[in-house]
Amino acid sequence: MFSVFGRWYRRKFSDPDAAMLLVLILISSALLLLWGNMLMPVIVAAVIAYLLDWPVTQLKRVGVGRPLAVALVLICFVMVMVMLTVGLVPVITKQSVSLAQELPVIWQNAQTWLLTLPDKYPEYVQFSHIYEMMEGANQRLVDFGEQALSASLGSITSVAALLIYFILVPLMVFFMLKDKLYFTESISRILPKERRLITQVGNEMNTQIANYIRGKAIEIIIVGAISCITFVIMDLRYAMLLGVLVGLSVLIPYIGAAVVTIPVAVVAMFQWGITPQFWYLMVAYGVIQALDGNLLVPILFSEAVSLHPLYIIIAVLFFGGLWGFWGVFFAIPLATLVKAVVTAWSSTPPPPEIINS
Template sequence: MANDFETIKKNANSFILEIHKFIRENFEVSIGDQKKYLDSVTKDSVKTGQAKLGSFIISISDVLLDSTIMIVYTFLFLIYKEHFKLFFAKLIKQENHAVLQDILSQIKVSINNYIVSLIIEMIVVSILTGLGLWIIDVKYFILLGLITGILNLIPYIGIFIAGVITVLASLTGSGEISVILGILIVNIIVQFIDNNLLVPLIINTKVEINAFVSIMGIIVGGAAAGIAGMFLAIPLLAILKIIFDRIDSLSAWGYLMGNHVPRKFVWRKRKITTEN
Protein backbone atom coordinates (compact mmCIF):
# COMPACT_ATOMS: atom_id res chain seq x y z
CA MET A 1 0.00 0.00 0.00
CA ALA A 2 2.90 2.36 0.71
CA ASN A 3 4.32 1.64 -2.75
CA ASP A 4 0.92 2.37 -4.30
CA PHE A 5 0.54 5.74 -2.55
CA GLU A 6 0.56 7.73 -5.79
CA THR A 7 -2.13 5.45 -7.23
CA ILE A 8 -4.20 5.86 -4.07
CA LYS A 9 -3.88 9.65 -4.32
CA LYS A 10 -4.90 9.65 -7.99
CA ASN A 11 -7.91 7.37 -7.45
CA ALA A 12 -8.97 9.33 -4.37
CA ASN A 13 -9.04 12.51 -6.47
CA SER A 14 -11.10 10.81 -9.16
CA PHE A 15 -13.46 9.46 -6.48
CA ILE A 16 -13.96 12.96 -5.07
CA LEU A 17 -14.55 14.30 -8.61
CA GLU A 18 -17.27 11.68 -9.17
CA ILE A 19 -18.98 12.82 -5.96
CA HIS A 20 -18.84 16.43 -7.18
CA LYS A 21 -20.41 15.41 -10.48
CA PHE A 22 -23.12 13.41 -8.73
CA ILE A 23 -24.05 16.41 -6.55
CA ARG A 24 -24.04 18.74 -9.57
CA GLU A 25 -26.29 16.46 -11.63
CA ASN A 26 -28.77 15.61 -8.89
CA PHE A 27 -28.84 18.75 -6.73
CA GLU A 28 -27.90 21.40 -9.35
CA VAL A 29 -24.99 22.75 -7.32
CA SER A 30 -21.98 23.68 -9.45
CA ILE A 31 -18.55 22.25 -8.69
CA GLY A 32 -17.25 25.77 -8.02
CA ASP A 33 -19.92 26.40 -5.38
CA GLN A 34 -19.17 23.04 -3.80
CA LYS A 35 -15.46 23.88 -3.55
CA LYS A 36 -16.23 27.31 -2.04
CA TYR A 37 -18.42 25.67 0.59
CA LEU A 38 -15.75 23.05 1.34
CA ASP A 39 -13.11 25.80 1.65
CA SER A 40 -15.22 27.69 4.19
CA VAL A 41 -15.93 24.52 6.15
CA THR A 42 -12.25 23.56 6.01
CA LYS A 43 -11.17 26.90 7.47
CA ASP A 44 -13.56 26.49 10.40
CA SER A 45 -12.45 22.88 10.82
CA VAL A 46 -8.79 23.89 10.93
CA LYS A 47 -9.48 26.37 13.73
CA THR A 48 -11.36 23.81 15.81
CA GLY A 49 -9.10 20.98 14.73
CA GLN A 50 -5.99 22.66 16.11
CA ALA A 51 -7.67 22.91 19.49
CA LYS A 52 -8.76 19.24 19.35
CA LEU A 53 -5.42 17.92 18.09
CA GLY A 54 -3.85 18.07 21.54
CA SER A 55 -6.74 16.22 23.16
CA PHE A 56 -6.64 13.61 20.37
CA ILE A 57 -2.92 12.99 20.95
CA ILE A 58 -3.59 12.68 24.68
CA SER A 59 -6.39 10.18 23.99
CA ILE A 60 -4.10 8.05 21.79
CA SER A 61 -1.39 8.10 24.44
CA ASP A 62 -3.95 7.07 27.08
CA VAL A 63 -5.01 4.08 24.95
CA LEU A 64 -1.38 3.01 24.46
CA LEU A 65 -0.67 3.44 28.17
CA ASP A 66 -3.76 1.43 29.14
CA SER A 67 -2.76 -1.34 26.73
CA THR A 68 0.75 -1.47 28.21
CA ILE A 69 -0.62 -1.54 31.75
CA MET A 70 -2.99 -4.38 30.84
CA ILE A 71 -0.06 -6.44 29.53
CA VAL A 72 1.93 -5.78 32.71
CA TYR A 73 -1.04 -6.64 34.95
CA THR A 74 -1.69 -9.85 33.02
CA PHE A 75 1.96 -10.86 33.32
CA LEU A 76 2.00 -10.19 37.07
CA PHE A 77 -1.32 -11.98 37.57
CA LEU A 78 0.04 -15.10 35.87
CA ILE A 79 3.17 -14.99 38.03
CA TYR A 80 1.22 -14.64 41.29
CA LYS A 81 -1.78 -16.85 40.43
CA GLU A 82 -0.84 -19.47 43.06
CA HIS A 83 -0.42 -16.67 45.59
CA PHE A 84 -3.97 -15.47 44.83
CA LYS A 85 -5.32 -19.01 45.20
CA LEU A 86 -3.78 -19.29 48.67
CA PHE A 87 -5.21 -15.88 49.53
CA PHE A 88 -8.74 -17.02 48.65
CA ALA A 89 -8.18 -20.26 50.56
CA LYS A 90 -7.18 -18.30 53.69
CA LEU A 91 -10.07 -15.87 53.20
CA ILE A 92 -12.76 -18.57 52.98
CA LYS A 93 -13.65 -21.07 55.67
CA GLN A 94 -12.26 -24.59 55.45
CA GLU A 95 -15.67 -26.19 54.77
CA ASN A 96 -16.12 -24.00 51.68
CA HIS A 97 -12.80 -24.90 50.05
CA ALA A 98 -14.46 -27.49 47.81
CA VAL A 99 -16.78 -24.79 46.44
CA LEU A 100 -13.80 -22.45 45.95
CA GLN A 101 -11.89 -25.13 44.05
CA ASP A 102 -14.94 -25.74 41.84
CA ILE A 103 -15.30 -22.01 41.13
CA LEU A 104 -11.62 -21.61 40.20
CA SER A 105 -11.62 -24.66 37.93
CA GLN A 106 -14.81 -23.51 36.18
CA ILE A 107 -13.38 -20.01 35.70
CA LYS A 108 -10.33 -21.52 34.02
CA VAL A 109 -12.54 -23.60 31.69
CA SER A 110 -14.78 -20.61 30.91
CA ILE A 111 -11.85 -18.30 30.06
CA ASN A 112 -10.28 -20.99 27.87
CA ASN A 113 -13.60 -21.44 26.05
CA TYR A 114 -13.89 -17.69 25.58
CA ILE A 115 -10.42 -17.43 24.04
CA VAL A 116 -11.13 -20.37 21.72
CA SER A 117 -14.47 -18.82 20.67
CA LEU A 118 -12.75 -15.50 19.92
CA ILE A 119 -10.23 -17.27 17.69
CA ILE A 120 -13.03 -19.13 15.86
CA GLU A 121 -14.98 -15.88 15.42
CA MET A 122 -11.86 -14.11 14.10
CA ILE A 123 -11.22 -16.89 11.56
CA VAL A 124 -14.84 -16.93 10.32
CA VAL A 125 -15.01 -13.11 10.03
CA SER A 126 -11.67 -13.09 8.17
CA ILE A 127 -12.87 -15.74 5.70
CA LEU A 128 -16.25 -14.05 5.09
CA THR A 129 -14.70 -10.60 4.65
CA GLY A 130 -11.93 -11.89 2.38
CA LEU A 131 -14.46 -13.80 0.29
CA GLY A 132 -16.67 -10.72 -0.05
CA LEU A 133 -13.74 -8.51 -1.03
CA TRP A 134 -12.60 -11.12 -3.56
CA ILE A 135 -16.07 -11.13 -5.14
CA ILE A 136 -16.02 -7.34 -5.64
CA ASP A 137 -12.40 -7.58 -6.89
CA VAL A 138 -10.54 -5.67 -4.16
CA LYS A 139 -6.76 -5.89 -4.13
CA TYR A 140 -5.08 -7.51 -1.07
CA PHE A 141 -8.39 -9.20 -0.16
CA ILE A 142 -6.68 -11.94 1.89
CA LEU A 143 -4.66 -9.47 3.98
CA LEU A 144 -7.63 -7.12 4.41
CA GLY A 145 -9.87 -9.99 5.48
CA LEU A 146 -7.32 -11.02 8.12
CA ILE A 147 -6.97 -7.41 9.35
CA THR A 148 -10.76 -7.12 9.62
CA GLY A 149 -10.98 -10.37 11.59
CA ILE A 150 -8.30 -9.23 14.06
CA LEU A 151 -9.67 -5.69 14.50
CA ASN A 152 -13.18 -7.10 14.92
CA LEU A 153 -12.03 -8.29 18.35
CA ILE A 154 -12.21 -4.63 19.41
CA PRO A 155 -15.95 -3.92 19.87
CA TYR A 156 -17.50 -1.17 17.72
CA ILE A 157 -14.28 0.72 16.93
CA GLY A 158 -12.36 -2.17 15.36
CA ILE A 159 -14.69 -2.72 12.41
CA PHE A 160 -14.67 1.02 11.65
CA ILE A 161 -10.85 1.11 11.52
CA ALA A 162 -10.84 -2.03 9.34
CA GLY A 163 -13.34 -0.39 6.97
CA VAL A 164 -11.16 2.71 6.58
CA ILE A 165 -8.08 0.57 5.85
CA THR A 166 -10.05 -1.49 3.31
CA VAL A 167 -11.32 1.63 1.53
CA LEU A 168 -7.77 3.01 1.30
CA ALA A 169 -6.50 -0.32 -0.04
CA SER A 170 -9.28 -0.40 -2.65
CA LEU A 171 -8.00 2.90 -4.06
CA THR A 172 -4.86 1.08 -5.23
CA GLY A 173 -7.04 -0.55 -7.88
CA SER A 174 -9.69 2.00 -8.85
CA GLY A 175 -11.57 4.99 -7.50
CA GLU A 176 -15.03 3.90 -8.59
CA ILE A 177 -17.90 4.59 -6.22
CA SER A 178 -19.29 1.10 -6.86
CA VAL A 179 -16.21 -0.48 -5.25
CA ILE A 180 -16.50 1.75 -2.15
CA LEU A 181 -20.19 0.89 -1.84
CA GLY A 182 -19.36 -2.79 -2.31
CA ILE A 183 -16.89 -2.62 0.59
CA LEU A 184 -19.50 -0.97 2.82
CA ILE A 185 -22.07 -3.63 1.87
CA VAL A 186 -19.58 -6.45 2.58
CA ASN A 187 -18.76 -5.02 6.02
CA ILE A 188 -22.44 -4.53 6.88
CA ILE A 189 -23.33 -8.10 5.83
CA VAL A 190 -20.38 -9.59 7.73
CA GLN A 191 -21.24 -7.55 10.84
CA PHE A 192 -24.87 -8.68 10.61
CA ILE A 193 -23.78 -12.32 10.42
CA ASP A 194 -21.26 -11.81 13.24
CA ASN A 195 -23.66 -10.05 15.63
CA ASN A 196 -26.71 -12.22 14.96
CA LEU A 197 -25.18 -15.66 14.30
CA LEU A 198 -21.52 -15.96 15.31
CA VAL A 199 -21.66 -14.15 18.67
CA PRO A 200 -24.83 -15.94 19.95
CA LEU A 201 -23.80 -19.37 18.61
CA ILE A 202 -20.08 -19.30 19.36
CA ILE A 203 -19.23 -16.83 22.13
CA ASN A 204 -22.41 -16.61 24.21
CA THR A 205 -22.88 -20.39 24.24
CA LYS A 206 -19.26 -20.93 25.28
CA VAL A 207 -19.44 -18.52 28.22
CA GLU A 208 -23.17 -19.21 28.88
CA ILE A 209 -24.08 -15.50 28.98
CA ASN A 210 -27.23 -14.27 27.24
CA ALA A 211 -27.07 -11.54 24.58
CA PHE A 212 -28.87 -8.89 26.66
CA VAL A 213 -26.40 -9.13 29.56
CA SER A 214 -23.46 -9.22 27.10
CA ILE A 215 -24.53 -5.99 25.40
CA MET A 216 -25.19 -4.24 28.71
CA GLY A 217 -21.82 -5.42 30.02
CA ILE A 218 -19.99 -4.09 26.96
CA ILE A 219 -21.72 -0.70 27.29
CA VAL A 220 -20.92 -0.42 31.00
CA GLY A 221 -17.36 -1.66 30.45
CA GLY A 222 -16.80 0.88 27.69
CA ALA A 223 -18.12 3.71 29.88
CA ALA A 224 -15.97 2.61 32.81
CA ALA A 225 -12.66 1.68 31.14
CA GLY A 226 -12.89 2.45 27.42
CA ILE A 227 -11.76 -0.15 24.89
CA ALA A 228 -10.12 -2.30 27.56
CA GLY A 229 -13.38 -2.41 29.52
CA MET A 230 -15.36 -3.38 26.41
CA PHE A 231 -12.92 -6.17 25.61
CA LEU A 232 -12.86 -7.56 29.17
CA ALA A 233 -16.60 -7.20 29.84
CA ILE A 234 -17.70 -10.66 28.67
CA PRO A 235 -15.00 -12.72 30.48
CA LEU A 236 -15.65 -10.74 33.67
CA LEU A 237 -19.39 -11.42 33.33
CA ALA A 238 -18.62 -15.12 32.81
CA ILE A 239 -16.58 -15.14 36.03
CA LEU A 240 -19.37 -13.40 37.95
CA LYS A 241 -21.94 -15.89 36.65
CA ILE A 242 -19.81 -18.84 37.79
CA ILE A 243 -19.55 -17.30 41.28
CA PHE A 244 -23.26 -16.46 41.42
CA ASP A 245 -24.30 -19.97 40.35
CA ARG A 246 -22.39 -21.54 43.25
CA ILE A 247 -23.58 -19.21 46.01
CA ASP A 248 -27.16 -19.92 47.07
CA SER A 249 -28.00 -16.33 47.97
CA LEU A 250 -26.82 -15.11 44.52
CA SER A 251 -28.03 -17.99 42.34
CA ALA A 252 -30.96 -15.93 41.01
CA TRP A 253 -28.51 -13.43 39.49
CA GLY A 254 -26.59 -16.27 37.88
CA TYR A 255 -29.83 -17.54 36.36
CA LEU A 256 -30.63 -14.02 35.09
CA MET A 257 -27.27 -13.83 33.29
CA GLY A 258 -27.58 -17.28 31.72
CA ASN A 259 -29.06 -18.53 28.46
CA HIS A 260 -32.04 -20.29 30.02
CA VAL A 261 -35.19 -19.12 28.24
CA PRO A 262 -38.29 -21.02 29.46
CA ARG A 263 -41.18 -21.22 27.02
CA LYS A 264 -43.90 -20.57 29.58
CA PHE A 265 -44.03 -19.03 33.05
CA VAL A 266 -46.52 -20.37 35.63
CA TRP A 267 -47.17 -18.03 38.56
CA ARG A 268 -48.45 -19.48 41.83
CA LYS A 269 -48.93 -18.22 45.37
CA ARG A 270 -45.55 -17.70 47.08
CA LYS A 271 -43.95 -19.91 44.43
CA ILE A 272 -42.81 -19.41 40.84
CA THR A 273 -42.20 -22.42 38.62
CA THR A 274 -41.35 -22.75 34.93
CA GLU A 275 -42.60 -25.21 32.38
CA ASN A 276 -40.82 -26.01 29.10
Protein backbone atom coordinates (compact mmCIF):
# COMPACT_ATOMS: atom_id res chain seq x y z
CA MET A 1 0.00 0.00 0.00
CA PHE A 2 2.70 2.49 0.98
CA SER A 3 4.78 1.54 -2.06
CA VAL A 4 1.84 2.27 -4.36
CA PHE A 5 1.32 5.65 -2.68
CA GLY A 6 5.05 6.37 -2.88
CA ARG A 7 5.17 5.64 -6.62
CA TRP A 8 2.11 7.83 -7.18
CA TYR A 9 3.69 10.67 -5.16
CA ARG A 10 7.01 10.46 -7.03
CA ARG A 11 5.20 10.31 -10.38
CA LYS A 12 3.16 13.45 -9.66
CA PHE A 13 5.41 15.58 -7.44
CA SER A 14 8.99 14.64 -8.31
CA ASP A 15 8.84 17.40 -10.93
CA PRO A 16 9.94 20.67 -9.20
CA ASP A 17 7.26 22.60 -11.11
CA ALA A 18 4.53 20.32 -9.76
CA ALA A 19 5.95 20.54 -6.23
CA MET A 20 6.04 24.35 -6.38
CA LEU A 21 2.42 24.41 -7.59
CA LEU A 22 1.41 22.24 -4.62
CA VAL A 23 3.30 24.49 -2.16
CA LEU A 24 1.67 27.63 -3.61
CA ILE A 25 -1.82 26.10 -3.31
CA LEU A 26 -1.20 25.08 0.30
CA ILE A 27 0.14 28.52 1.27
CA SER A 28 -2.73 30.35 -0.46
CA SER A 29 -5.34 28.10 1.17
CA ALA A 30 -3.77 28.61 4.60
CA LEU A 31 -3.76 32.40 4.17
CA LEU A 32 -7.43 32.44 3.16
CA LEU A 33 -8.46 30.16 6.01
CA LEU A 34 -6.51 32.05 8.65
CA TRP A 35 -6.92 35.66 7.52
CA GLY A 36 -9.78 35.49 5.03
CA ASN A 37 -11.98 37.89 7.01
CA MET A 38 -9.14 40.38 7.40
CA LEU A 39 -8.34 40.22 3.68
CA MET A 40 -11.98 40.49 2.58
CA PRO A 41 -11.73 44.20 1.49
CA VAL A 42 -8.76 43.23 -0.70
CA ILE A 43 -10.75 40.35 -2.22
CA VAL A 44 -13.72 42.65 -2.88
CA ALA A 45 -11.41 45.21 -4.50
CA ALA A 46 -9.85 42.50 -6.68
CA VAL A 47 -13.30 41.35 -7.83
CA ILE A 48 -14.30 44.90 -8.80
CA ALA A 49 -10.92 45.41 -10.49
CA TYR A 50 -11.50 42.30 -12.61
CA LEU A 51 -14.95 43.65 -13.50
CA LEU A 52 -13.65 47.08 -14.56
CA ASP A 53 -10.45 46.00 -16.30
CA TRP A 54 -12.23 45.33 -19.61
CA PRO A 55 -13.59 48.90 -20.11
CA VAL A 56 -10.21 50.29 -19.04
CA THR A 57 -8.52 48.16 -21.70
CA GLN A 58 -11.01 49.33 -24.34
CA LEU A 59 -10.33 52.99 -23.50
CA LYS A 60 -6.59 52.36 -23.76
CA ARG A 61 -7.08 50.95 -27.25
CA VAL A 62 -8.62 54.22 -28.43
CA GLY A 63 -5.66 56.22 -27.11
CA VAL A 64 -6.68 57.18 -23.58
CA GLY A 65 -3.89 56.95 -21.00
CA ARG A 66 -4.29 54.23 -18.39
CA PRO A 67 -4.53 56.58 -15.33
CA LEU A 68 -7.19 58.70 -17.04
CA ALA A 69 -9.04 55.59 -18.28
CA VAL A 70 -9.02 54.11 -14.77
CA ALA A 71 -10.31 57.38 -13.28
CA LEU A 72 -13.13 57.68 -15.84
CA VAL A 73 -14.25 54.06 -15.48
CA LEU A 74 -14.11 54.21 -11.68
CA ILE A 75 -16.10 57.48 -11.57
CA CYS A 76 -18.76 56.01 -13.86
CA PHE A 77 -18.91 52.85 -11.73
CA VAL A 78 -19.32 54.84 -8.50
CA MET A 79 -22.03 57.02 -10.08
CA VAL A 80 -23.97 53.95 -11.22
CA MET A 81 -23.69 52.40 -7.75
CA VAL A 82 -24.89 55.63 -6.10
CA MET A 83 -27.85 55.88 -8.52
CA LEU A 84 -28.82 52.26 -7.83
CA THR A 85 -28.47 52.81 -4.10
CA VAL A 86 -30.59 55.96 -4.12
CA GLY A 87 -33.21 54.67 -6.56
CA LEU A 88 -33.45 50.95 -5.77
CA VAL A 89 -32.52 50.44 -2.14
CA PRO A 90 -35.36 52.54 -0.64
CA VAL A 91 -37.95 50.67 -2.73
CA ILE A 92 -36.52 47.28 -1.80
CA THR A 93 -36.29 48.26 1.86
CA LYS A 94 -39.91 49.44 1.92
CA GLN A 95 -41.15 46.27 0.22
CA SER A 96 -39.04 44.12 2.56
CA VAL A 97 -40.58 45.78 5.62
CA SER A 98 -44.09 45.37 4.18
CA LEU A 99 -43.48 41.72 3.39
CA ALA A 100 -42.08 41.11 6.88
CA GLN A 101 -45.18 42.69 8.41
CA GLU A 102 -47.43 40.56 6.23
CA LEU A 103 -45.65 37.26 6.86
CA PRO A 104 -47.76 36.43 9.98
CA VAL A 105 -50.94 36.80 7.91
CA ILE A 106 -49.50 34.60 5.17
CA TRP A 107 -48.47 31.97 7.70
CA GLN A 108 -51.91 32.10 9.38
CA ASN A 109 -53.63 31.51 6.06
CA ALA A 110 -51.24 28.66 5.33
CA GLN A 111 -52.08 27.04 8.67
CA THR A 112 -55.80 27.40 7.98
CA TRP A 113 -55.34 25.71 4.63
CA LEU A 114 -53.27 22.91 6.19
CA LEU A 115 -56.04 22.22 8.73
CA THR A 116 -58.47 21.57 5.88
CA LEU A 117 -56.36 18.74 4.50
CA PRO A 118 -57.47 16.05 7.03
CA ASP A 119 -61.11 16.63 6.05
CA LYS A 120 -60.29 16.44 2.36
CA TYR A 121 -57.90 13.49 2.55
CA PRO A 122 -58.67 11.61 5.80
CA GLU A 123 -56.97 8.43 4.62
CA TYR A 124 -53.67 10.20 3.99
CA VAL A 125 -53.50 13.12 6.46
CA GLN A 126 -54.33 13.20 10.17
CA PHE A 127 -54.85 16.19 12.49
CA SER A 128 -52.06 15.04 14.81
CA HIS A 129 -49.54 15.12 11.98
CA ILE A 130 -50.65 18.63 10.98
CA TYR A 131 -50.40 19.95 14.56
CA GLU A 132 -46.95 18.43 15.05
CA MET A 133 -45.73 19.94 11.82
CA MET A 134 -47.14 23.39 12.66
CA GLU A 135 -45.65 23.34 16.16
CA GLY A 136 -42.24 22.50 14.76
CA ALA A 137 -42.56 25.20 12.10
CA ASN A 138 -43.67 27.79 14.67
CA GLN A 139 -40.71 26.98 16.90
CA ARG A 140 -38.32 27.32 13.96
CA LEU A 141 -39.90 30.66 13.05
CA VAL A 142 -39.41 31.90 16.62
CA ASP A 143 -35.76 30.79 16.57
CA PHE A 144 -35.25 32.44 13.19
CA GLY A 145 -36.80 35.69 14.46
CA GLU A 146 -34.47 35.72 17.46
CA GLN A 147 -31.45 35.12 15.24
CA ALA A 148 -32.55 37.86 12.83
CA LEU A 149 -33.00 40.31 15.72
CA SER A 150 -29.59 39.53 17.16
CA ALA A 151 -28.04 39.83 13.70
CA SER A 152 -29.67 43.21 13.16
CA LEU A 153 -28.43 44.47 16.53
CA GLY A 154 -24.97 43.14 15.80
CA SER A 155 -24.95 44.83 12.41
CA ILE A 156 -25.03 48.23 14.11
CA THR A 157 -21.44 47.70 15.17
CA SER A 158 -20.43 46.98 11.58
CA VAL A 159 -21.13 50.53 10.39
CA ALA A 160 -17.45 51.39 10.83
CA ALA A 161 -16.47 48.37 8.74
CA LEU A 162 -18.94 49.48 6.05
CA LEU A 163 -17.36 52.93 5.98
CA ILE A 164 -13.97 51.28 5.55
CA TYR A 165 -15.33 49.42 2.53
CA PHE A 166 -16.68 52.64 1.02
CA ILE A 167 -13.35 54.45 1.45
CA LEU A 168 -10.62 51.83 1.11
CA VAL A 169 -12.11 49.56 -1.55
CA PRO A 170 -12.39 52.27 -4.26
CA LEU A 171 -8.81 53.36 -3.48
CA MET A 172 -7.53 49.78 -3.78
CA VAL A 173 -9.47 49.30 -7.02
CA PHE A 174 -7.93 52.45 -8.47
CA PHE A 175 -4.38 51.37 -7.65
CA MET A 176 -4.98 47.76 -8.79
CA LEU A 177 -6.18 49.02 -12.16
CA LYS A 178 -3.66 51.84 -12.61
CA ASP A 179 -0.60 49.86 -11.52
CA LYS A 180 -1.69 46.46 -12.86
CA LEU A 181 1.65 45.83 -14.62
CA TYR A 182 3.63 46.77 -11.51
CA PHE A 183 1.71 44.33 -9.30
CA THR A 184 1.95 41.47 -11.81
CA GLU A 185 5.72 41.99 -12.11
CA SER A 186 6.06 42.12 -8.30
CA ILE A 187 4.17 38.83 -7.94
CA SER A 188 6.29 37.33 -10.70
CA ARG A 189 9.49 38.20 -8.83
CA ILE A 190 8.20 36.54 -5.65
CA LEU A 191 7.33 33.26 -7.36
CA PRO A 192 10.04 30.56 -7.60
CA LYS A 193 11.88 29.83 -10.83
CA GLU A 194 10.22 26.40 -11.09
CA ARG A 195 6.87 27.87 -12.10
CA ARG A 196 5.97 26.34 -15.45
CA LEU A 197 2.79 24.75 -14.07
CA ILE A 198 2.06 27.80 -11.88
CA THR A 199 2.18 30.01 -14.98
CA GLN A 200 0.04 27.56 -16.94
CA VAL A 201 -2.65 27.39 -14.27
CA GLY A 202 -2.39 31.13 -13.52
CA ASN A 203 -2.89 32.19 -17.15
CA GLU A 204 -5.88 29.89 -17.51
CA MET A 205 -7.48 31.03 -14.27
CA ASN A 206 -6.84 34.73 -14.96
CA THR A 207 -8.94 34.49 -18.13
CA GLN A 208 -11.56 32.29 -16.49
CA ILE A 209 -12.09 34.51 -13.44
CA ALA A 210 -12.23 37.73 -15.50
CA ASN A 211 -14.79 36.22 -17.89
CA TYR A 212 -16.79 34.75 -15.02
CA ILE A 213 -17.04 37.98 -13.00
CA ARG A 214 -18.03 40.07 -16.02
CA GLY A 215 -20.48 37.43 -17.26
CA LYS A 216 -22.04 36.95 -13.83
CA ALA A 217 -22.50 40.72 -13.34
CA ILE A 218 -24.21 41.00 -16.74
CA GLU A 219 -26.37 37.96 -15.98
CA ILE A 220 -27.53 39.41 -12.64
CA ILE A 221 -28.47 42.73 -14.27
CA ILE A 222 -30.35 41.14 -17.20
CA VAL A 223 -32.22 38.48 -15.20
CA GLY A 224 -33.04 40.92 -12.39
CA ALA A 225 -34.27 43.63 -14.76
CA ILE A 226 -36.42 41.23 -16.83
CA SER A 227 -37.88 39.70 -13.65
CA CYS A 228 -38.72 43.12 -12.18
CA ILE A 229 -40.39 44.26 -15.42
CA THR A 230 -42.35 41.00 -15.71
CA PHE A 231 -43.56 41.12 -12.11
CA VAL A 232 -44.53 44.81 -12.40
CA ILE A 233 -46.47 44.19 -15.64
CA MET A 234 -48.31 41.26 -14.04
CA ASP A 235 -49.02 43.44 -10.96
CA LEU A 236 -47.32 41.09 -8.50
CA ARG A 237 -46.88 42.52 -5.03
CA TYR A 238 -43.30 43.21 -3.91
CA ALA A 239 -42.27 43.06 -7.59
CA MET A 240 -38.98 44.93 -7.18
CA LEU A 241 -37.91 42.93 -4.14
CA LEU A 242 -38.70 39.58 -5.77
CA GLY A 243 -37.10 40.67 -9.07
CA VAL A 244 -33.86 41.57 -7.28
CA LEU A 245 -33.94 38.22 -5.46
CA VAL A 246 -34.36 36.41 -8.77
CA GLY A 247 -31.41 38.34 -10.21
CA LEU A 248 -29.19 37.55 -7.22
CA SER A 249 -30.23 33.89 -7.32
CA VAL A 250 -28.07 33.33 -10.40
CA LEU A 251 -25.04 33.61 -8.10
CA ILE A 252 -25.81 30.08 -6.89
CA PRO A 253 -26.18 27.75 -9.89
CA TYR A 254 -29.22 25.43 -9.76
CA ILE A 255 -29.72 25.89 -6.00
CA GLY A 256 -30.47 29.62 -6.21
CA ALA A 257 -33.23 29.24 -8.79
CA ALA A 258 -34.89 26.50 -6.73
CA VAL A 259 -34.74 28.50 -3.49
CA VAL A 260 -36.03 31.81 -4.88
CA THR A 261 -38.99 30.03 -6.48
CA ILE A 262 -40.49 29.58 -3.00
CA PRO A 263 -41.03 33.29 -2.11
CA VAL A 264 -42.24 34.05 -5.64
CA ALA A 265 -44.81 31.23 -5.50
CA VAL A 266 -45.87 32.04 -1.91
CA VAL A 267 -46.47 35.74 -2.61
CA ALA A 268 -48.34 34.95 -5.84
CA MET A 269 -50.49 32.31 -4.13
CA PHE A 270 -51.28 34.64 -1.22
CA GLN A 271 -52.21 37.43 -3.64
CA TRP A 272 -54.27 35.46 -6.18
CA GLY A 273 -54.78 31.95 -4.81
CA ILE A 274 -54.71 28.99 -7.19
CA THR A 275 -56.13 30.96 -10.11
CA PRO A 276 -55.16 31.36 -13.77
CA GLN A 277 -53.28 34.56 -12.83
CA PHE A 278 -51.08 32.52 -10.49
CA TRP A 279 -50.27 30.00 -13.21
CA TYR A 280 -49.58 32.77 -15.76
CA LEU A 281 -47.00 34.23 -13.39
CA MET A 282 -45.36 30.86 -12.71
CA VAL A 283 -45.19 30.15 -16.46
CA ALA A 284 -43.57 33.56 -17.07
CA TYR A 285 -41.12 32.90 -14.23
CA GLY A 286 -40.32 29.47 -15.71
CA VAL A 287 -39.68 31.05 -19.12
CA ILE A 288 -37.24 33.51 -17.53
CA GLN A 289 -35.35 30.68 -15.84
CA ALA A 290 -35.33 28.60 -19.04
CA LEU A 291 -34.01 31.49 -21.14
CA ASP A 292 -31.35 32.20 -18.53
CA GLY A 293 -30.13 28.61 -18.40
CA ASN A 294 -30.41 27.76 -22.10
CA LEU A 295 -29.67 31.05 -23.85
CA LEU A 296 -28.05 33.66 -21.62
CA VAL A 297 -25.59 31.44 -19.75
CA PRO A 298 -24.20 29.74 -22.91
CA ILE A 299 -23.67 33.16 -24.52
CA LEU A 300 -22.02 34.81 -21.51
CA PHE A 301 -19.93 31.84 -20.43
CA SER A 302 -19.11 30.29 -23.81
CA GLU A 303 -15.38 30.44 -22.99
CA ALA A 304 -15.74 28.83 -19.57
CA VAL A 305 -14.48 25.34 -18.94
CA SER A 306 -17.40 22.94 -18.99
CA LEU A 307 -18.12 21.34 -15.63
CA HIS A 308 -20.63 18.65 -14.81
CA PRO A 309 -23.64 20.02 -12.84
CA LEU A 310 -22.86 17.62 -9.98
CA TYR A 311 -19.35 19.11 -9.64
CA ILE A 312 -20.83 22.63 -9.63
CA ILE A 313 -23.30 21.76 -6.85
CA ILE A 314 -20.54 20.11 -4.79
CA ALA A 315 -18.32 23.17 -5.31
CA VAL A 316 -21.13 25.52 -4.19
CA LEU A 317 -21.71 23.49 -1.02
CA PHE A 318 -18.02 23.05 -0.21
CA PHE A 319 -16.67 26.54 -0.91
CA GLY A 320 -19.85 28.19 0.39
CA GLY A 321 -19.36 26.34 3.67
CA LEU A 322 -15.76 27.56 3.84
CA TRP A 323 -16.09 31.22 2.81
CA GLY A 324 -19.80 32.03 2.81
CA PHE A 325 -21.01 34.43 0.11
CA TRP A 326 -17.66 34.76 -1.65
CA GLY A 327 -17.22 30.99 -1.62
CA VAL A 328 -20.57 30.66 -3.37
CA PHE A 329 -19.75 33.48 -5.79
CA PHE A 330 -16.42 31.92 -6.78
CA ALA A 331 -17.60 28.30 -6.64
CA ILE A 332 -17.37 27.80 -10.41
CA PRO A 333 -13.95 29.52 -10.84
CA LEU A 334 -12.60 27.57 -7.85
CA ALA A 335 -13.96 24.32 -9.28
CA THR A 336 -12.34 25.28 -12.58
CA LEU A 337 -9.09 25.93 -10.69
CA VAL A 338 -9.24 22.45 -9.18
CA LYS A 339 -9.81 21.00 -12.63
CA ALA A 340 -6.93 23.03 -14.11
CA VAL A 341 -4.59 21.90 -11.32
CA VAL A 342 -5.56 18.25 -11.76
CA THR A 343 -5.07 18.59 -15.52
CA ALA A 344 -1.66 20.22 -15.03
CA TRP A 345 -0.52 17.49 -12.65
CA SER A 346 -1.85 14.79 -14.96
CA SER A 347 0.08 16.28 -17.87
CA THR A 348 3.32 16.27 -15.86
CA PRO A 349 5.61 13.59 -17.38
CA PRO A 350 6.90 11.06 -14.84
CA PRO A 351 10.66 10.89 -14.25
CA PRO A 352 12.64 8.20 -16.10
CA GLU A 353 13.22 6.09 -12.97
CA ILE A 354 9.45 5.82 -12.44
CA ILE A 355 8.91 4.75 -16.06
CA ASN A 356 11.68 2.16 -15.87
CA SER A 357 10.36 0.74 -12.61
